[in-house]
Amino acid sequence: MNTQNATASQVWSWLGEVPDPEIPVISVVDLGIVRDVAFIGDECVVTITPTYSGCPAMQVISEAVTEALHAHGLEKVKLVNRLSPAWTTDWMSETGKAALKGYGIAPPVQQAIDISGLRGGVKRGAFVEPEVTCPNCGSKHTQLTSQFGSTPCKALYKCLDCREPFDYFKCH
Amino acid sequence: MDAKIEYLLRQGDNALILSQQLSQLCGKGPALEEDMALTNVALDLLGQTRMWLTYAGELEGQGRDEDKLAFHRDAGEFRNCLLVEQPNASYAETMMRQFLFDTWHYFLMQGLLQSTDPRIAEIAEKSFKEVTYHLRRSGDLVVRLGDGTDTSHAMMQAALDDLWMYSGECFIYDAVDNAMVEQGIAPKADDLRAAFLDHVNDILTEATLSMPSPDAYMQRGGKQGRHTERLGFILAEMQFLQRAYPGAEW
Numbered sequence: 001m002n003t004q005n006a007t008a009s010q011v012w013s014w015l016g017e018v019p020d021p022e023i024p025v026i027s028v029v030d031l032g033i034v035r036d037v038a039f040i041g042d043e044c045v046v047t048i049t050p051t052y053s054g055c056p057a058m059q060v061i062s063e064a065v066t067e068a069l070h071a072h073g074l075e076k077v078k079l080v081n082r083l084s085p086a087w088t089t090d091w092m093s094e095t096g097k098a099a100l101k102g103y104g105i106a107p108p109v110q111q112a113i114d115i116s117g118l119r120g121g122v123k124r125g126a127f128v129e130p131e132v133t134c135p136n137c138g139s140k141h142t143q144l145t146s147q148f149g150s151t152p153c154k155a156l157y158k159c160l161d162c163r164e165p166f167d168y169f170k171c172h
Numbered sequence: 173m174d175a176k177i178e179y180l181l182r183q184g185d186n187a188l189i190l191s192q193q194l195s196q197l198c199g200k201g202p203a204l205e206e207d208m209a210l211t212n213v214a215l216d217l218l219g220q221t222r223m224w225l226t227y228a229g230e231l232e233g234q235g236r237d238e239d240k241l242a243f244h245r246d247a248g249e250f251r252n253c254l255l256v257e258q259p260n261a262s263y264a265e266t267m268m269r270q271f272l273f274d275t276w277h278y279f280l281m282q283g284l285l286q287s288t289d290p291r292i293a294e295i296a297e298k299s300f301k302e303v304t305y306h307l308r309r310s311g312d313l314v315v316r317l318g319d320g321t322d323t324s325h326a327m328m329q330a331a332l333d334d335l336w337m338y339s340g341e342c343f344i345y346d347a348v349d350n351a352m353v354e355q356g357i358a359p360k361a362d363d364l365r366a367a368f369l370d371h372v373n374d375i376l377t378e379a380t381l382s383m384p385s386p387d388a389y390m391q392r393g394g395k396q397g398r399h400t401e402r403l404g405f406i407l408a409e410m411q412f413l414q415r416a417y418p419g420a421e422w
Contacts, residue, residue, distance in 0.1 A: 050219070050298070052215070052216060052219060052302060053216060053219030053220050053222070053223060053298050053299065053302065054215035054216050054217070054218045054219025054220070054222075055215075055219065056215075083223070083294040083295065083297065083298045084293070084294040084297050084298070085297070086297045086298045086300075086301060123371075123374065124311060124312070124315065124374070124375065124378055145205065146204075146205035146208060146209065147209060147305070147308075147309050148205070148208045148209040148212040148213075148309075149208065150208070152212050152215055152216060156205070156208075170305075172301055
């Protein structure tokens, strides 16, 4: 392993400590939005991809990433925004999903439907809401309350057994 | 003006004006869940606006970024279609406007995935997932309200009849649209219109609503900058801060 690779992997591990501002139990790496880390000369180039195009957390995330790398002594940091391939919850790590569940948010339960699969997906009945497990009691006896929740990435569910409402991190 | 810049402004302005209209319902939704949904859709559309307008500003090369384009243009320079500037008159009108827009938006983004302009294809790829979710929801609500009580059915039918004349503008191609089709940047009008009418018909049938004639006269002019008076009021509110305090920043 040459010095550059070692340094890039070091940067990955530092980024693994940068929390998502809305859901602080998972890191930006676990969320799957850090797509690449590279050194061009003495500049560290971090490529990130937005979750939802209007997500206000993205600006905070960019600032947090830059600050964290500065704190570790990297002076030149450049953030590149990449749109394609579009972010999907399939990129969320298993560690991240487990942390979400522990935090009371049901993690995405399916593989995100691929683009071609979406074609029939707007026909009524073609899309079946997934079976979501209650993060509080583990029951699968749950029901969608609202397609949108407190942030763009979540929907609101309720558990029909323990009666608790909870957030579900939508497949995207 | 370059046809591609015009085309990008049309996409950005559609998303921006509808986002602004939905944002005005924040705290006024008929139920908390609806309130959250409207504002989340507004947020997605605002994010999409930024991508379109940023690209338009870069191509124009006159130093206008997304903010300058959003806040420093007057109504005649806006390129949104007339549908998105129709008022939030009732929840039936709001949801019917959303459903008609989402259906067109969905098939347009799907078509733009194949755009020969890679940046447009990327923006479409990002938007398409979000728009799919919007359309699932608005289609569901049109069915639930259309096939609901006598009152909700009557309100949805009236909203459809009111808004129908604004549903065709996006399929009436002008020189800008035709140039985009020729360059392989945008999908053809006929393909889009057929897909739009097919999906609208499916949903309206399930909603027990009567679809007006697709051959009815369609209002036009928004994407060339000829708007209803309504746009001026929308902009007066949206642009107030930058008009009163030009260049103000957070």
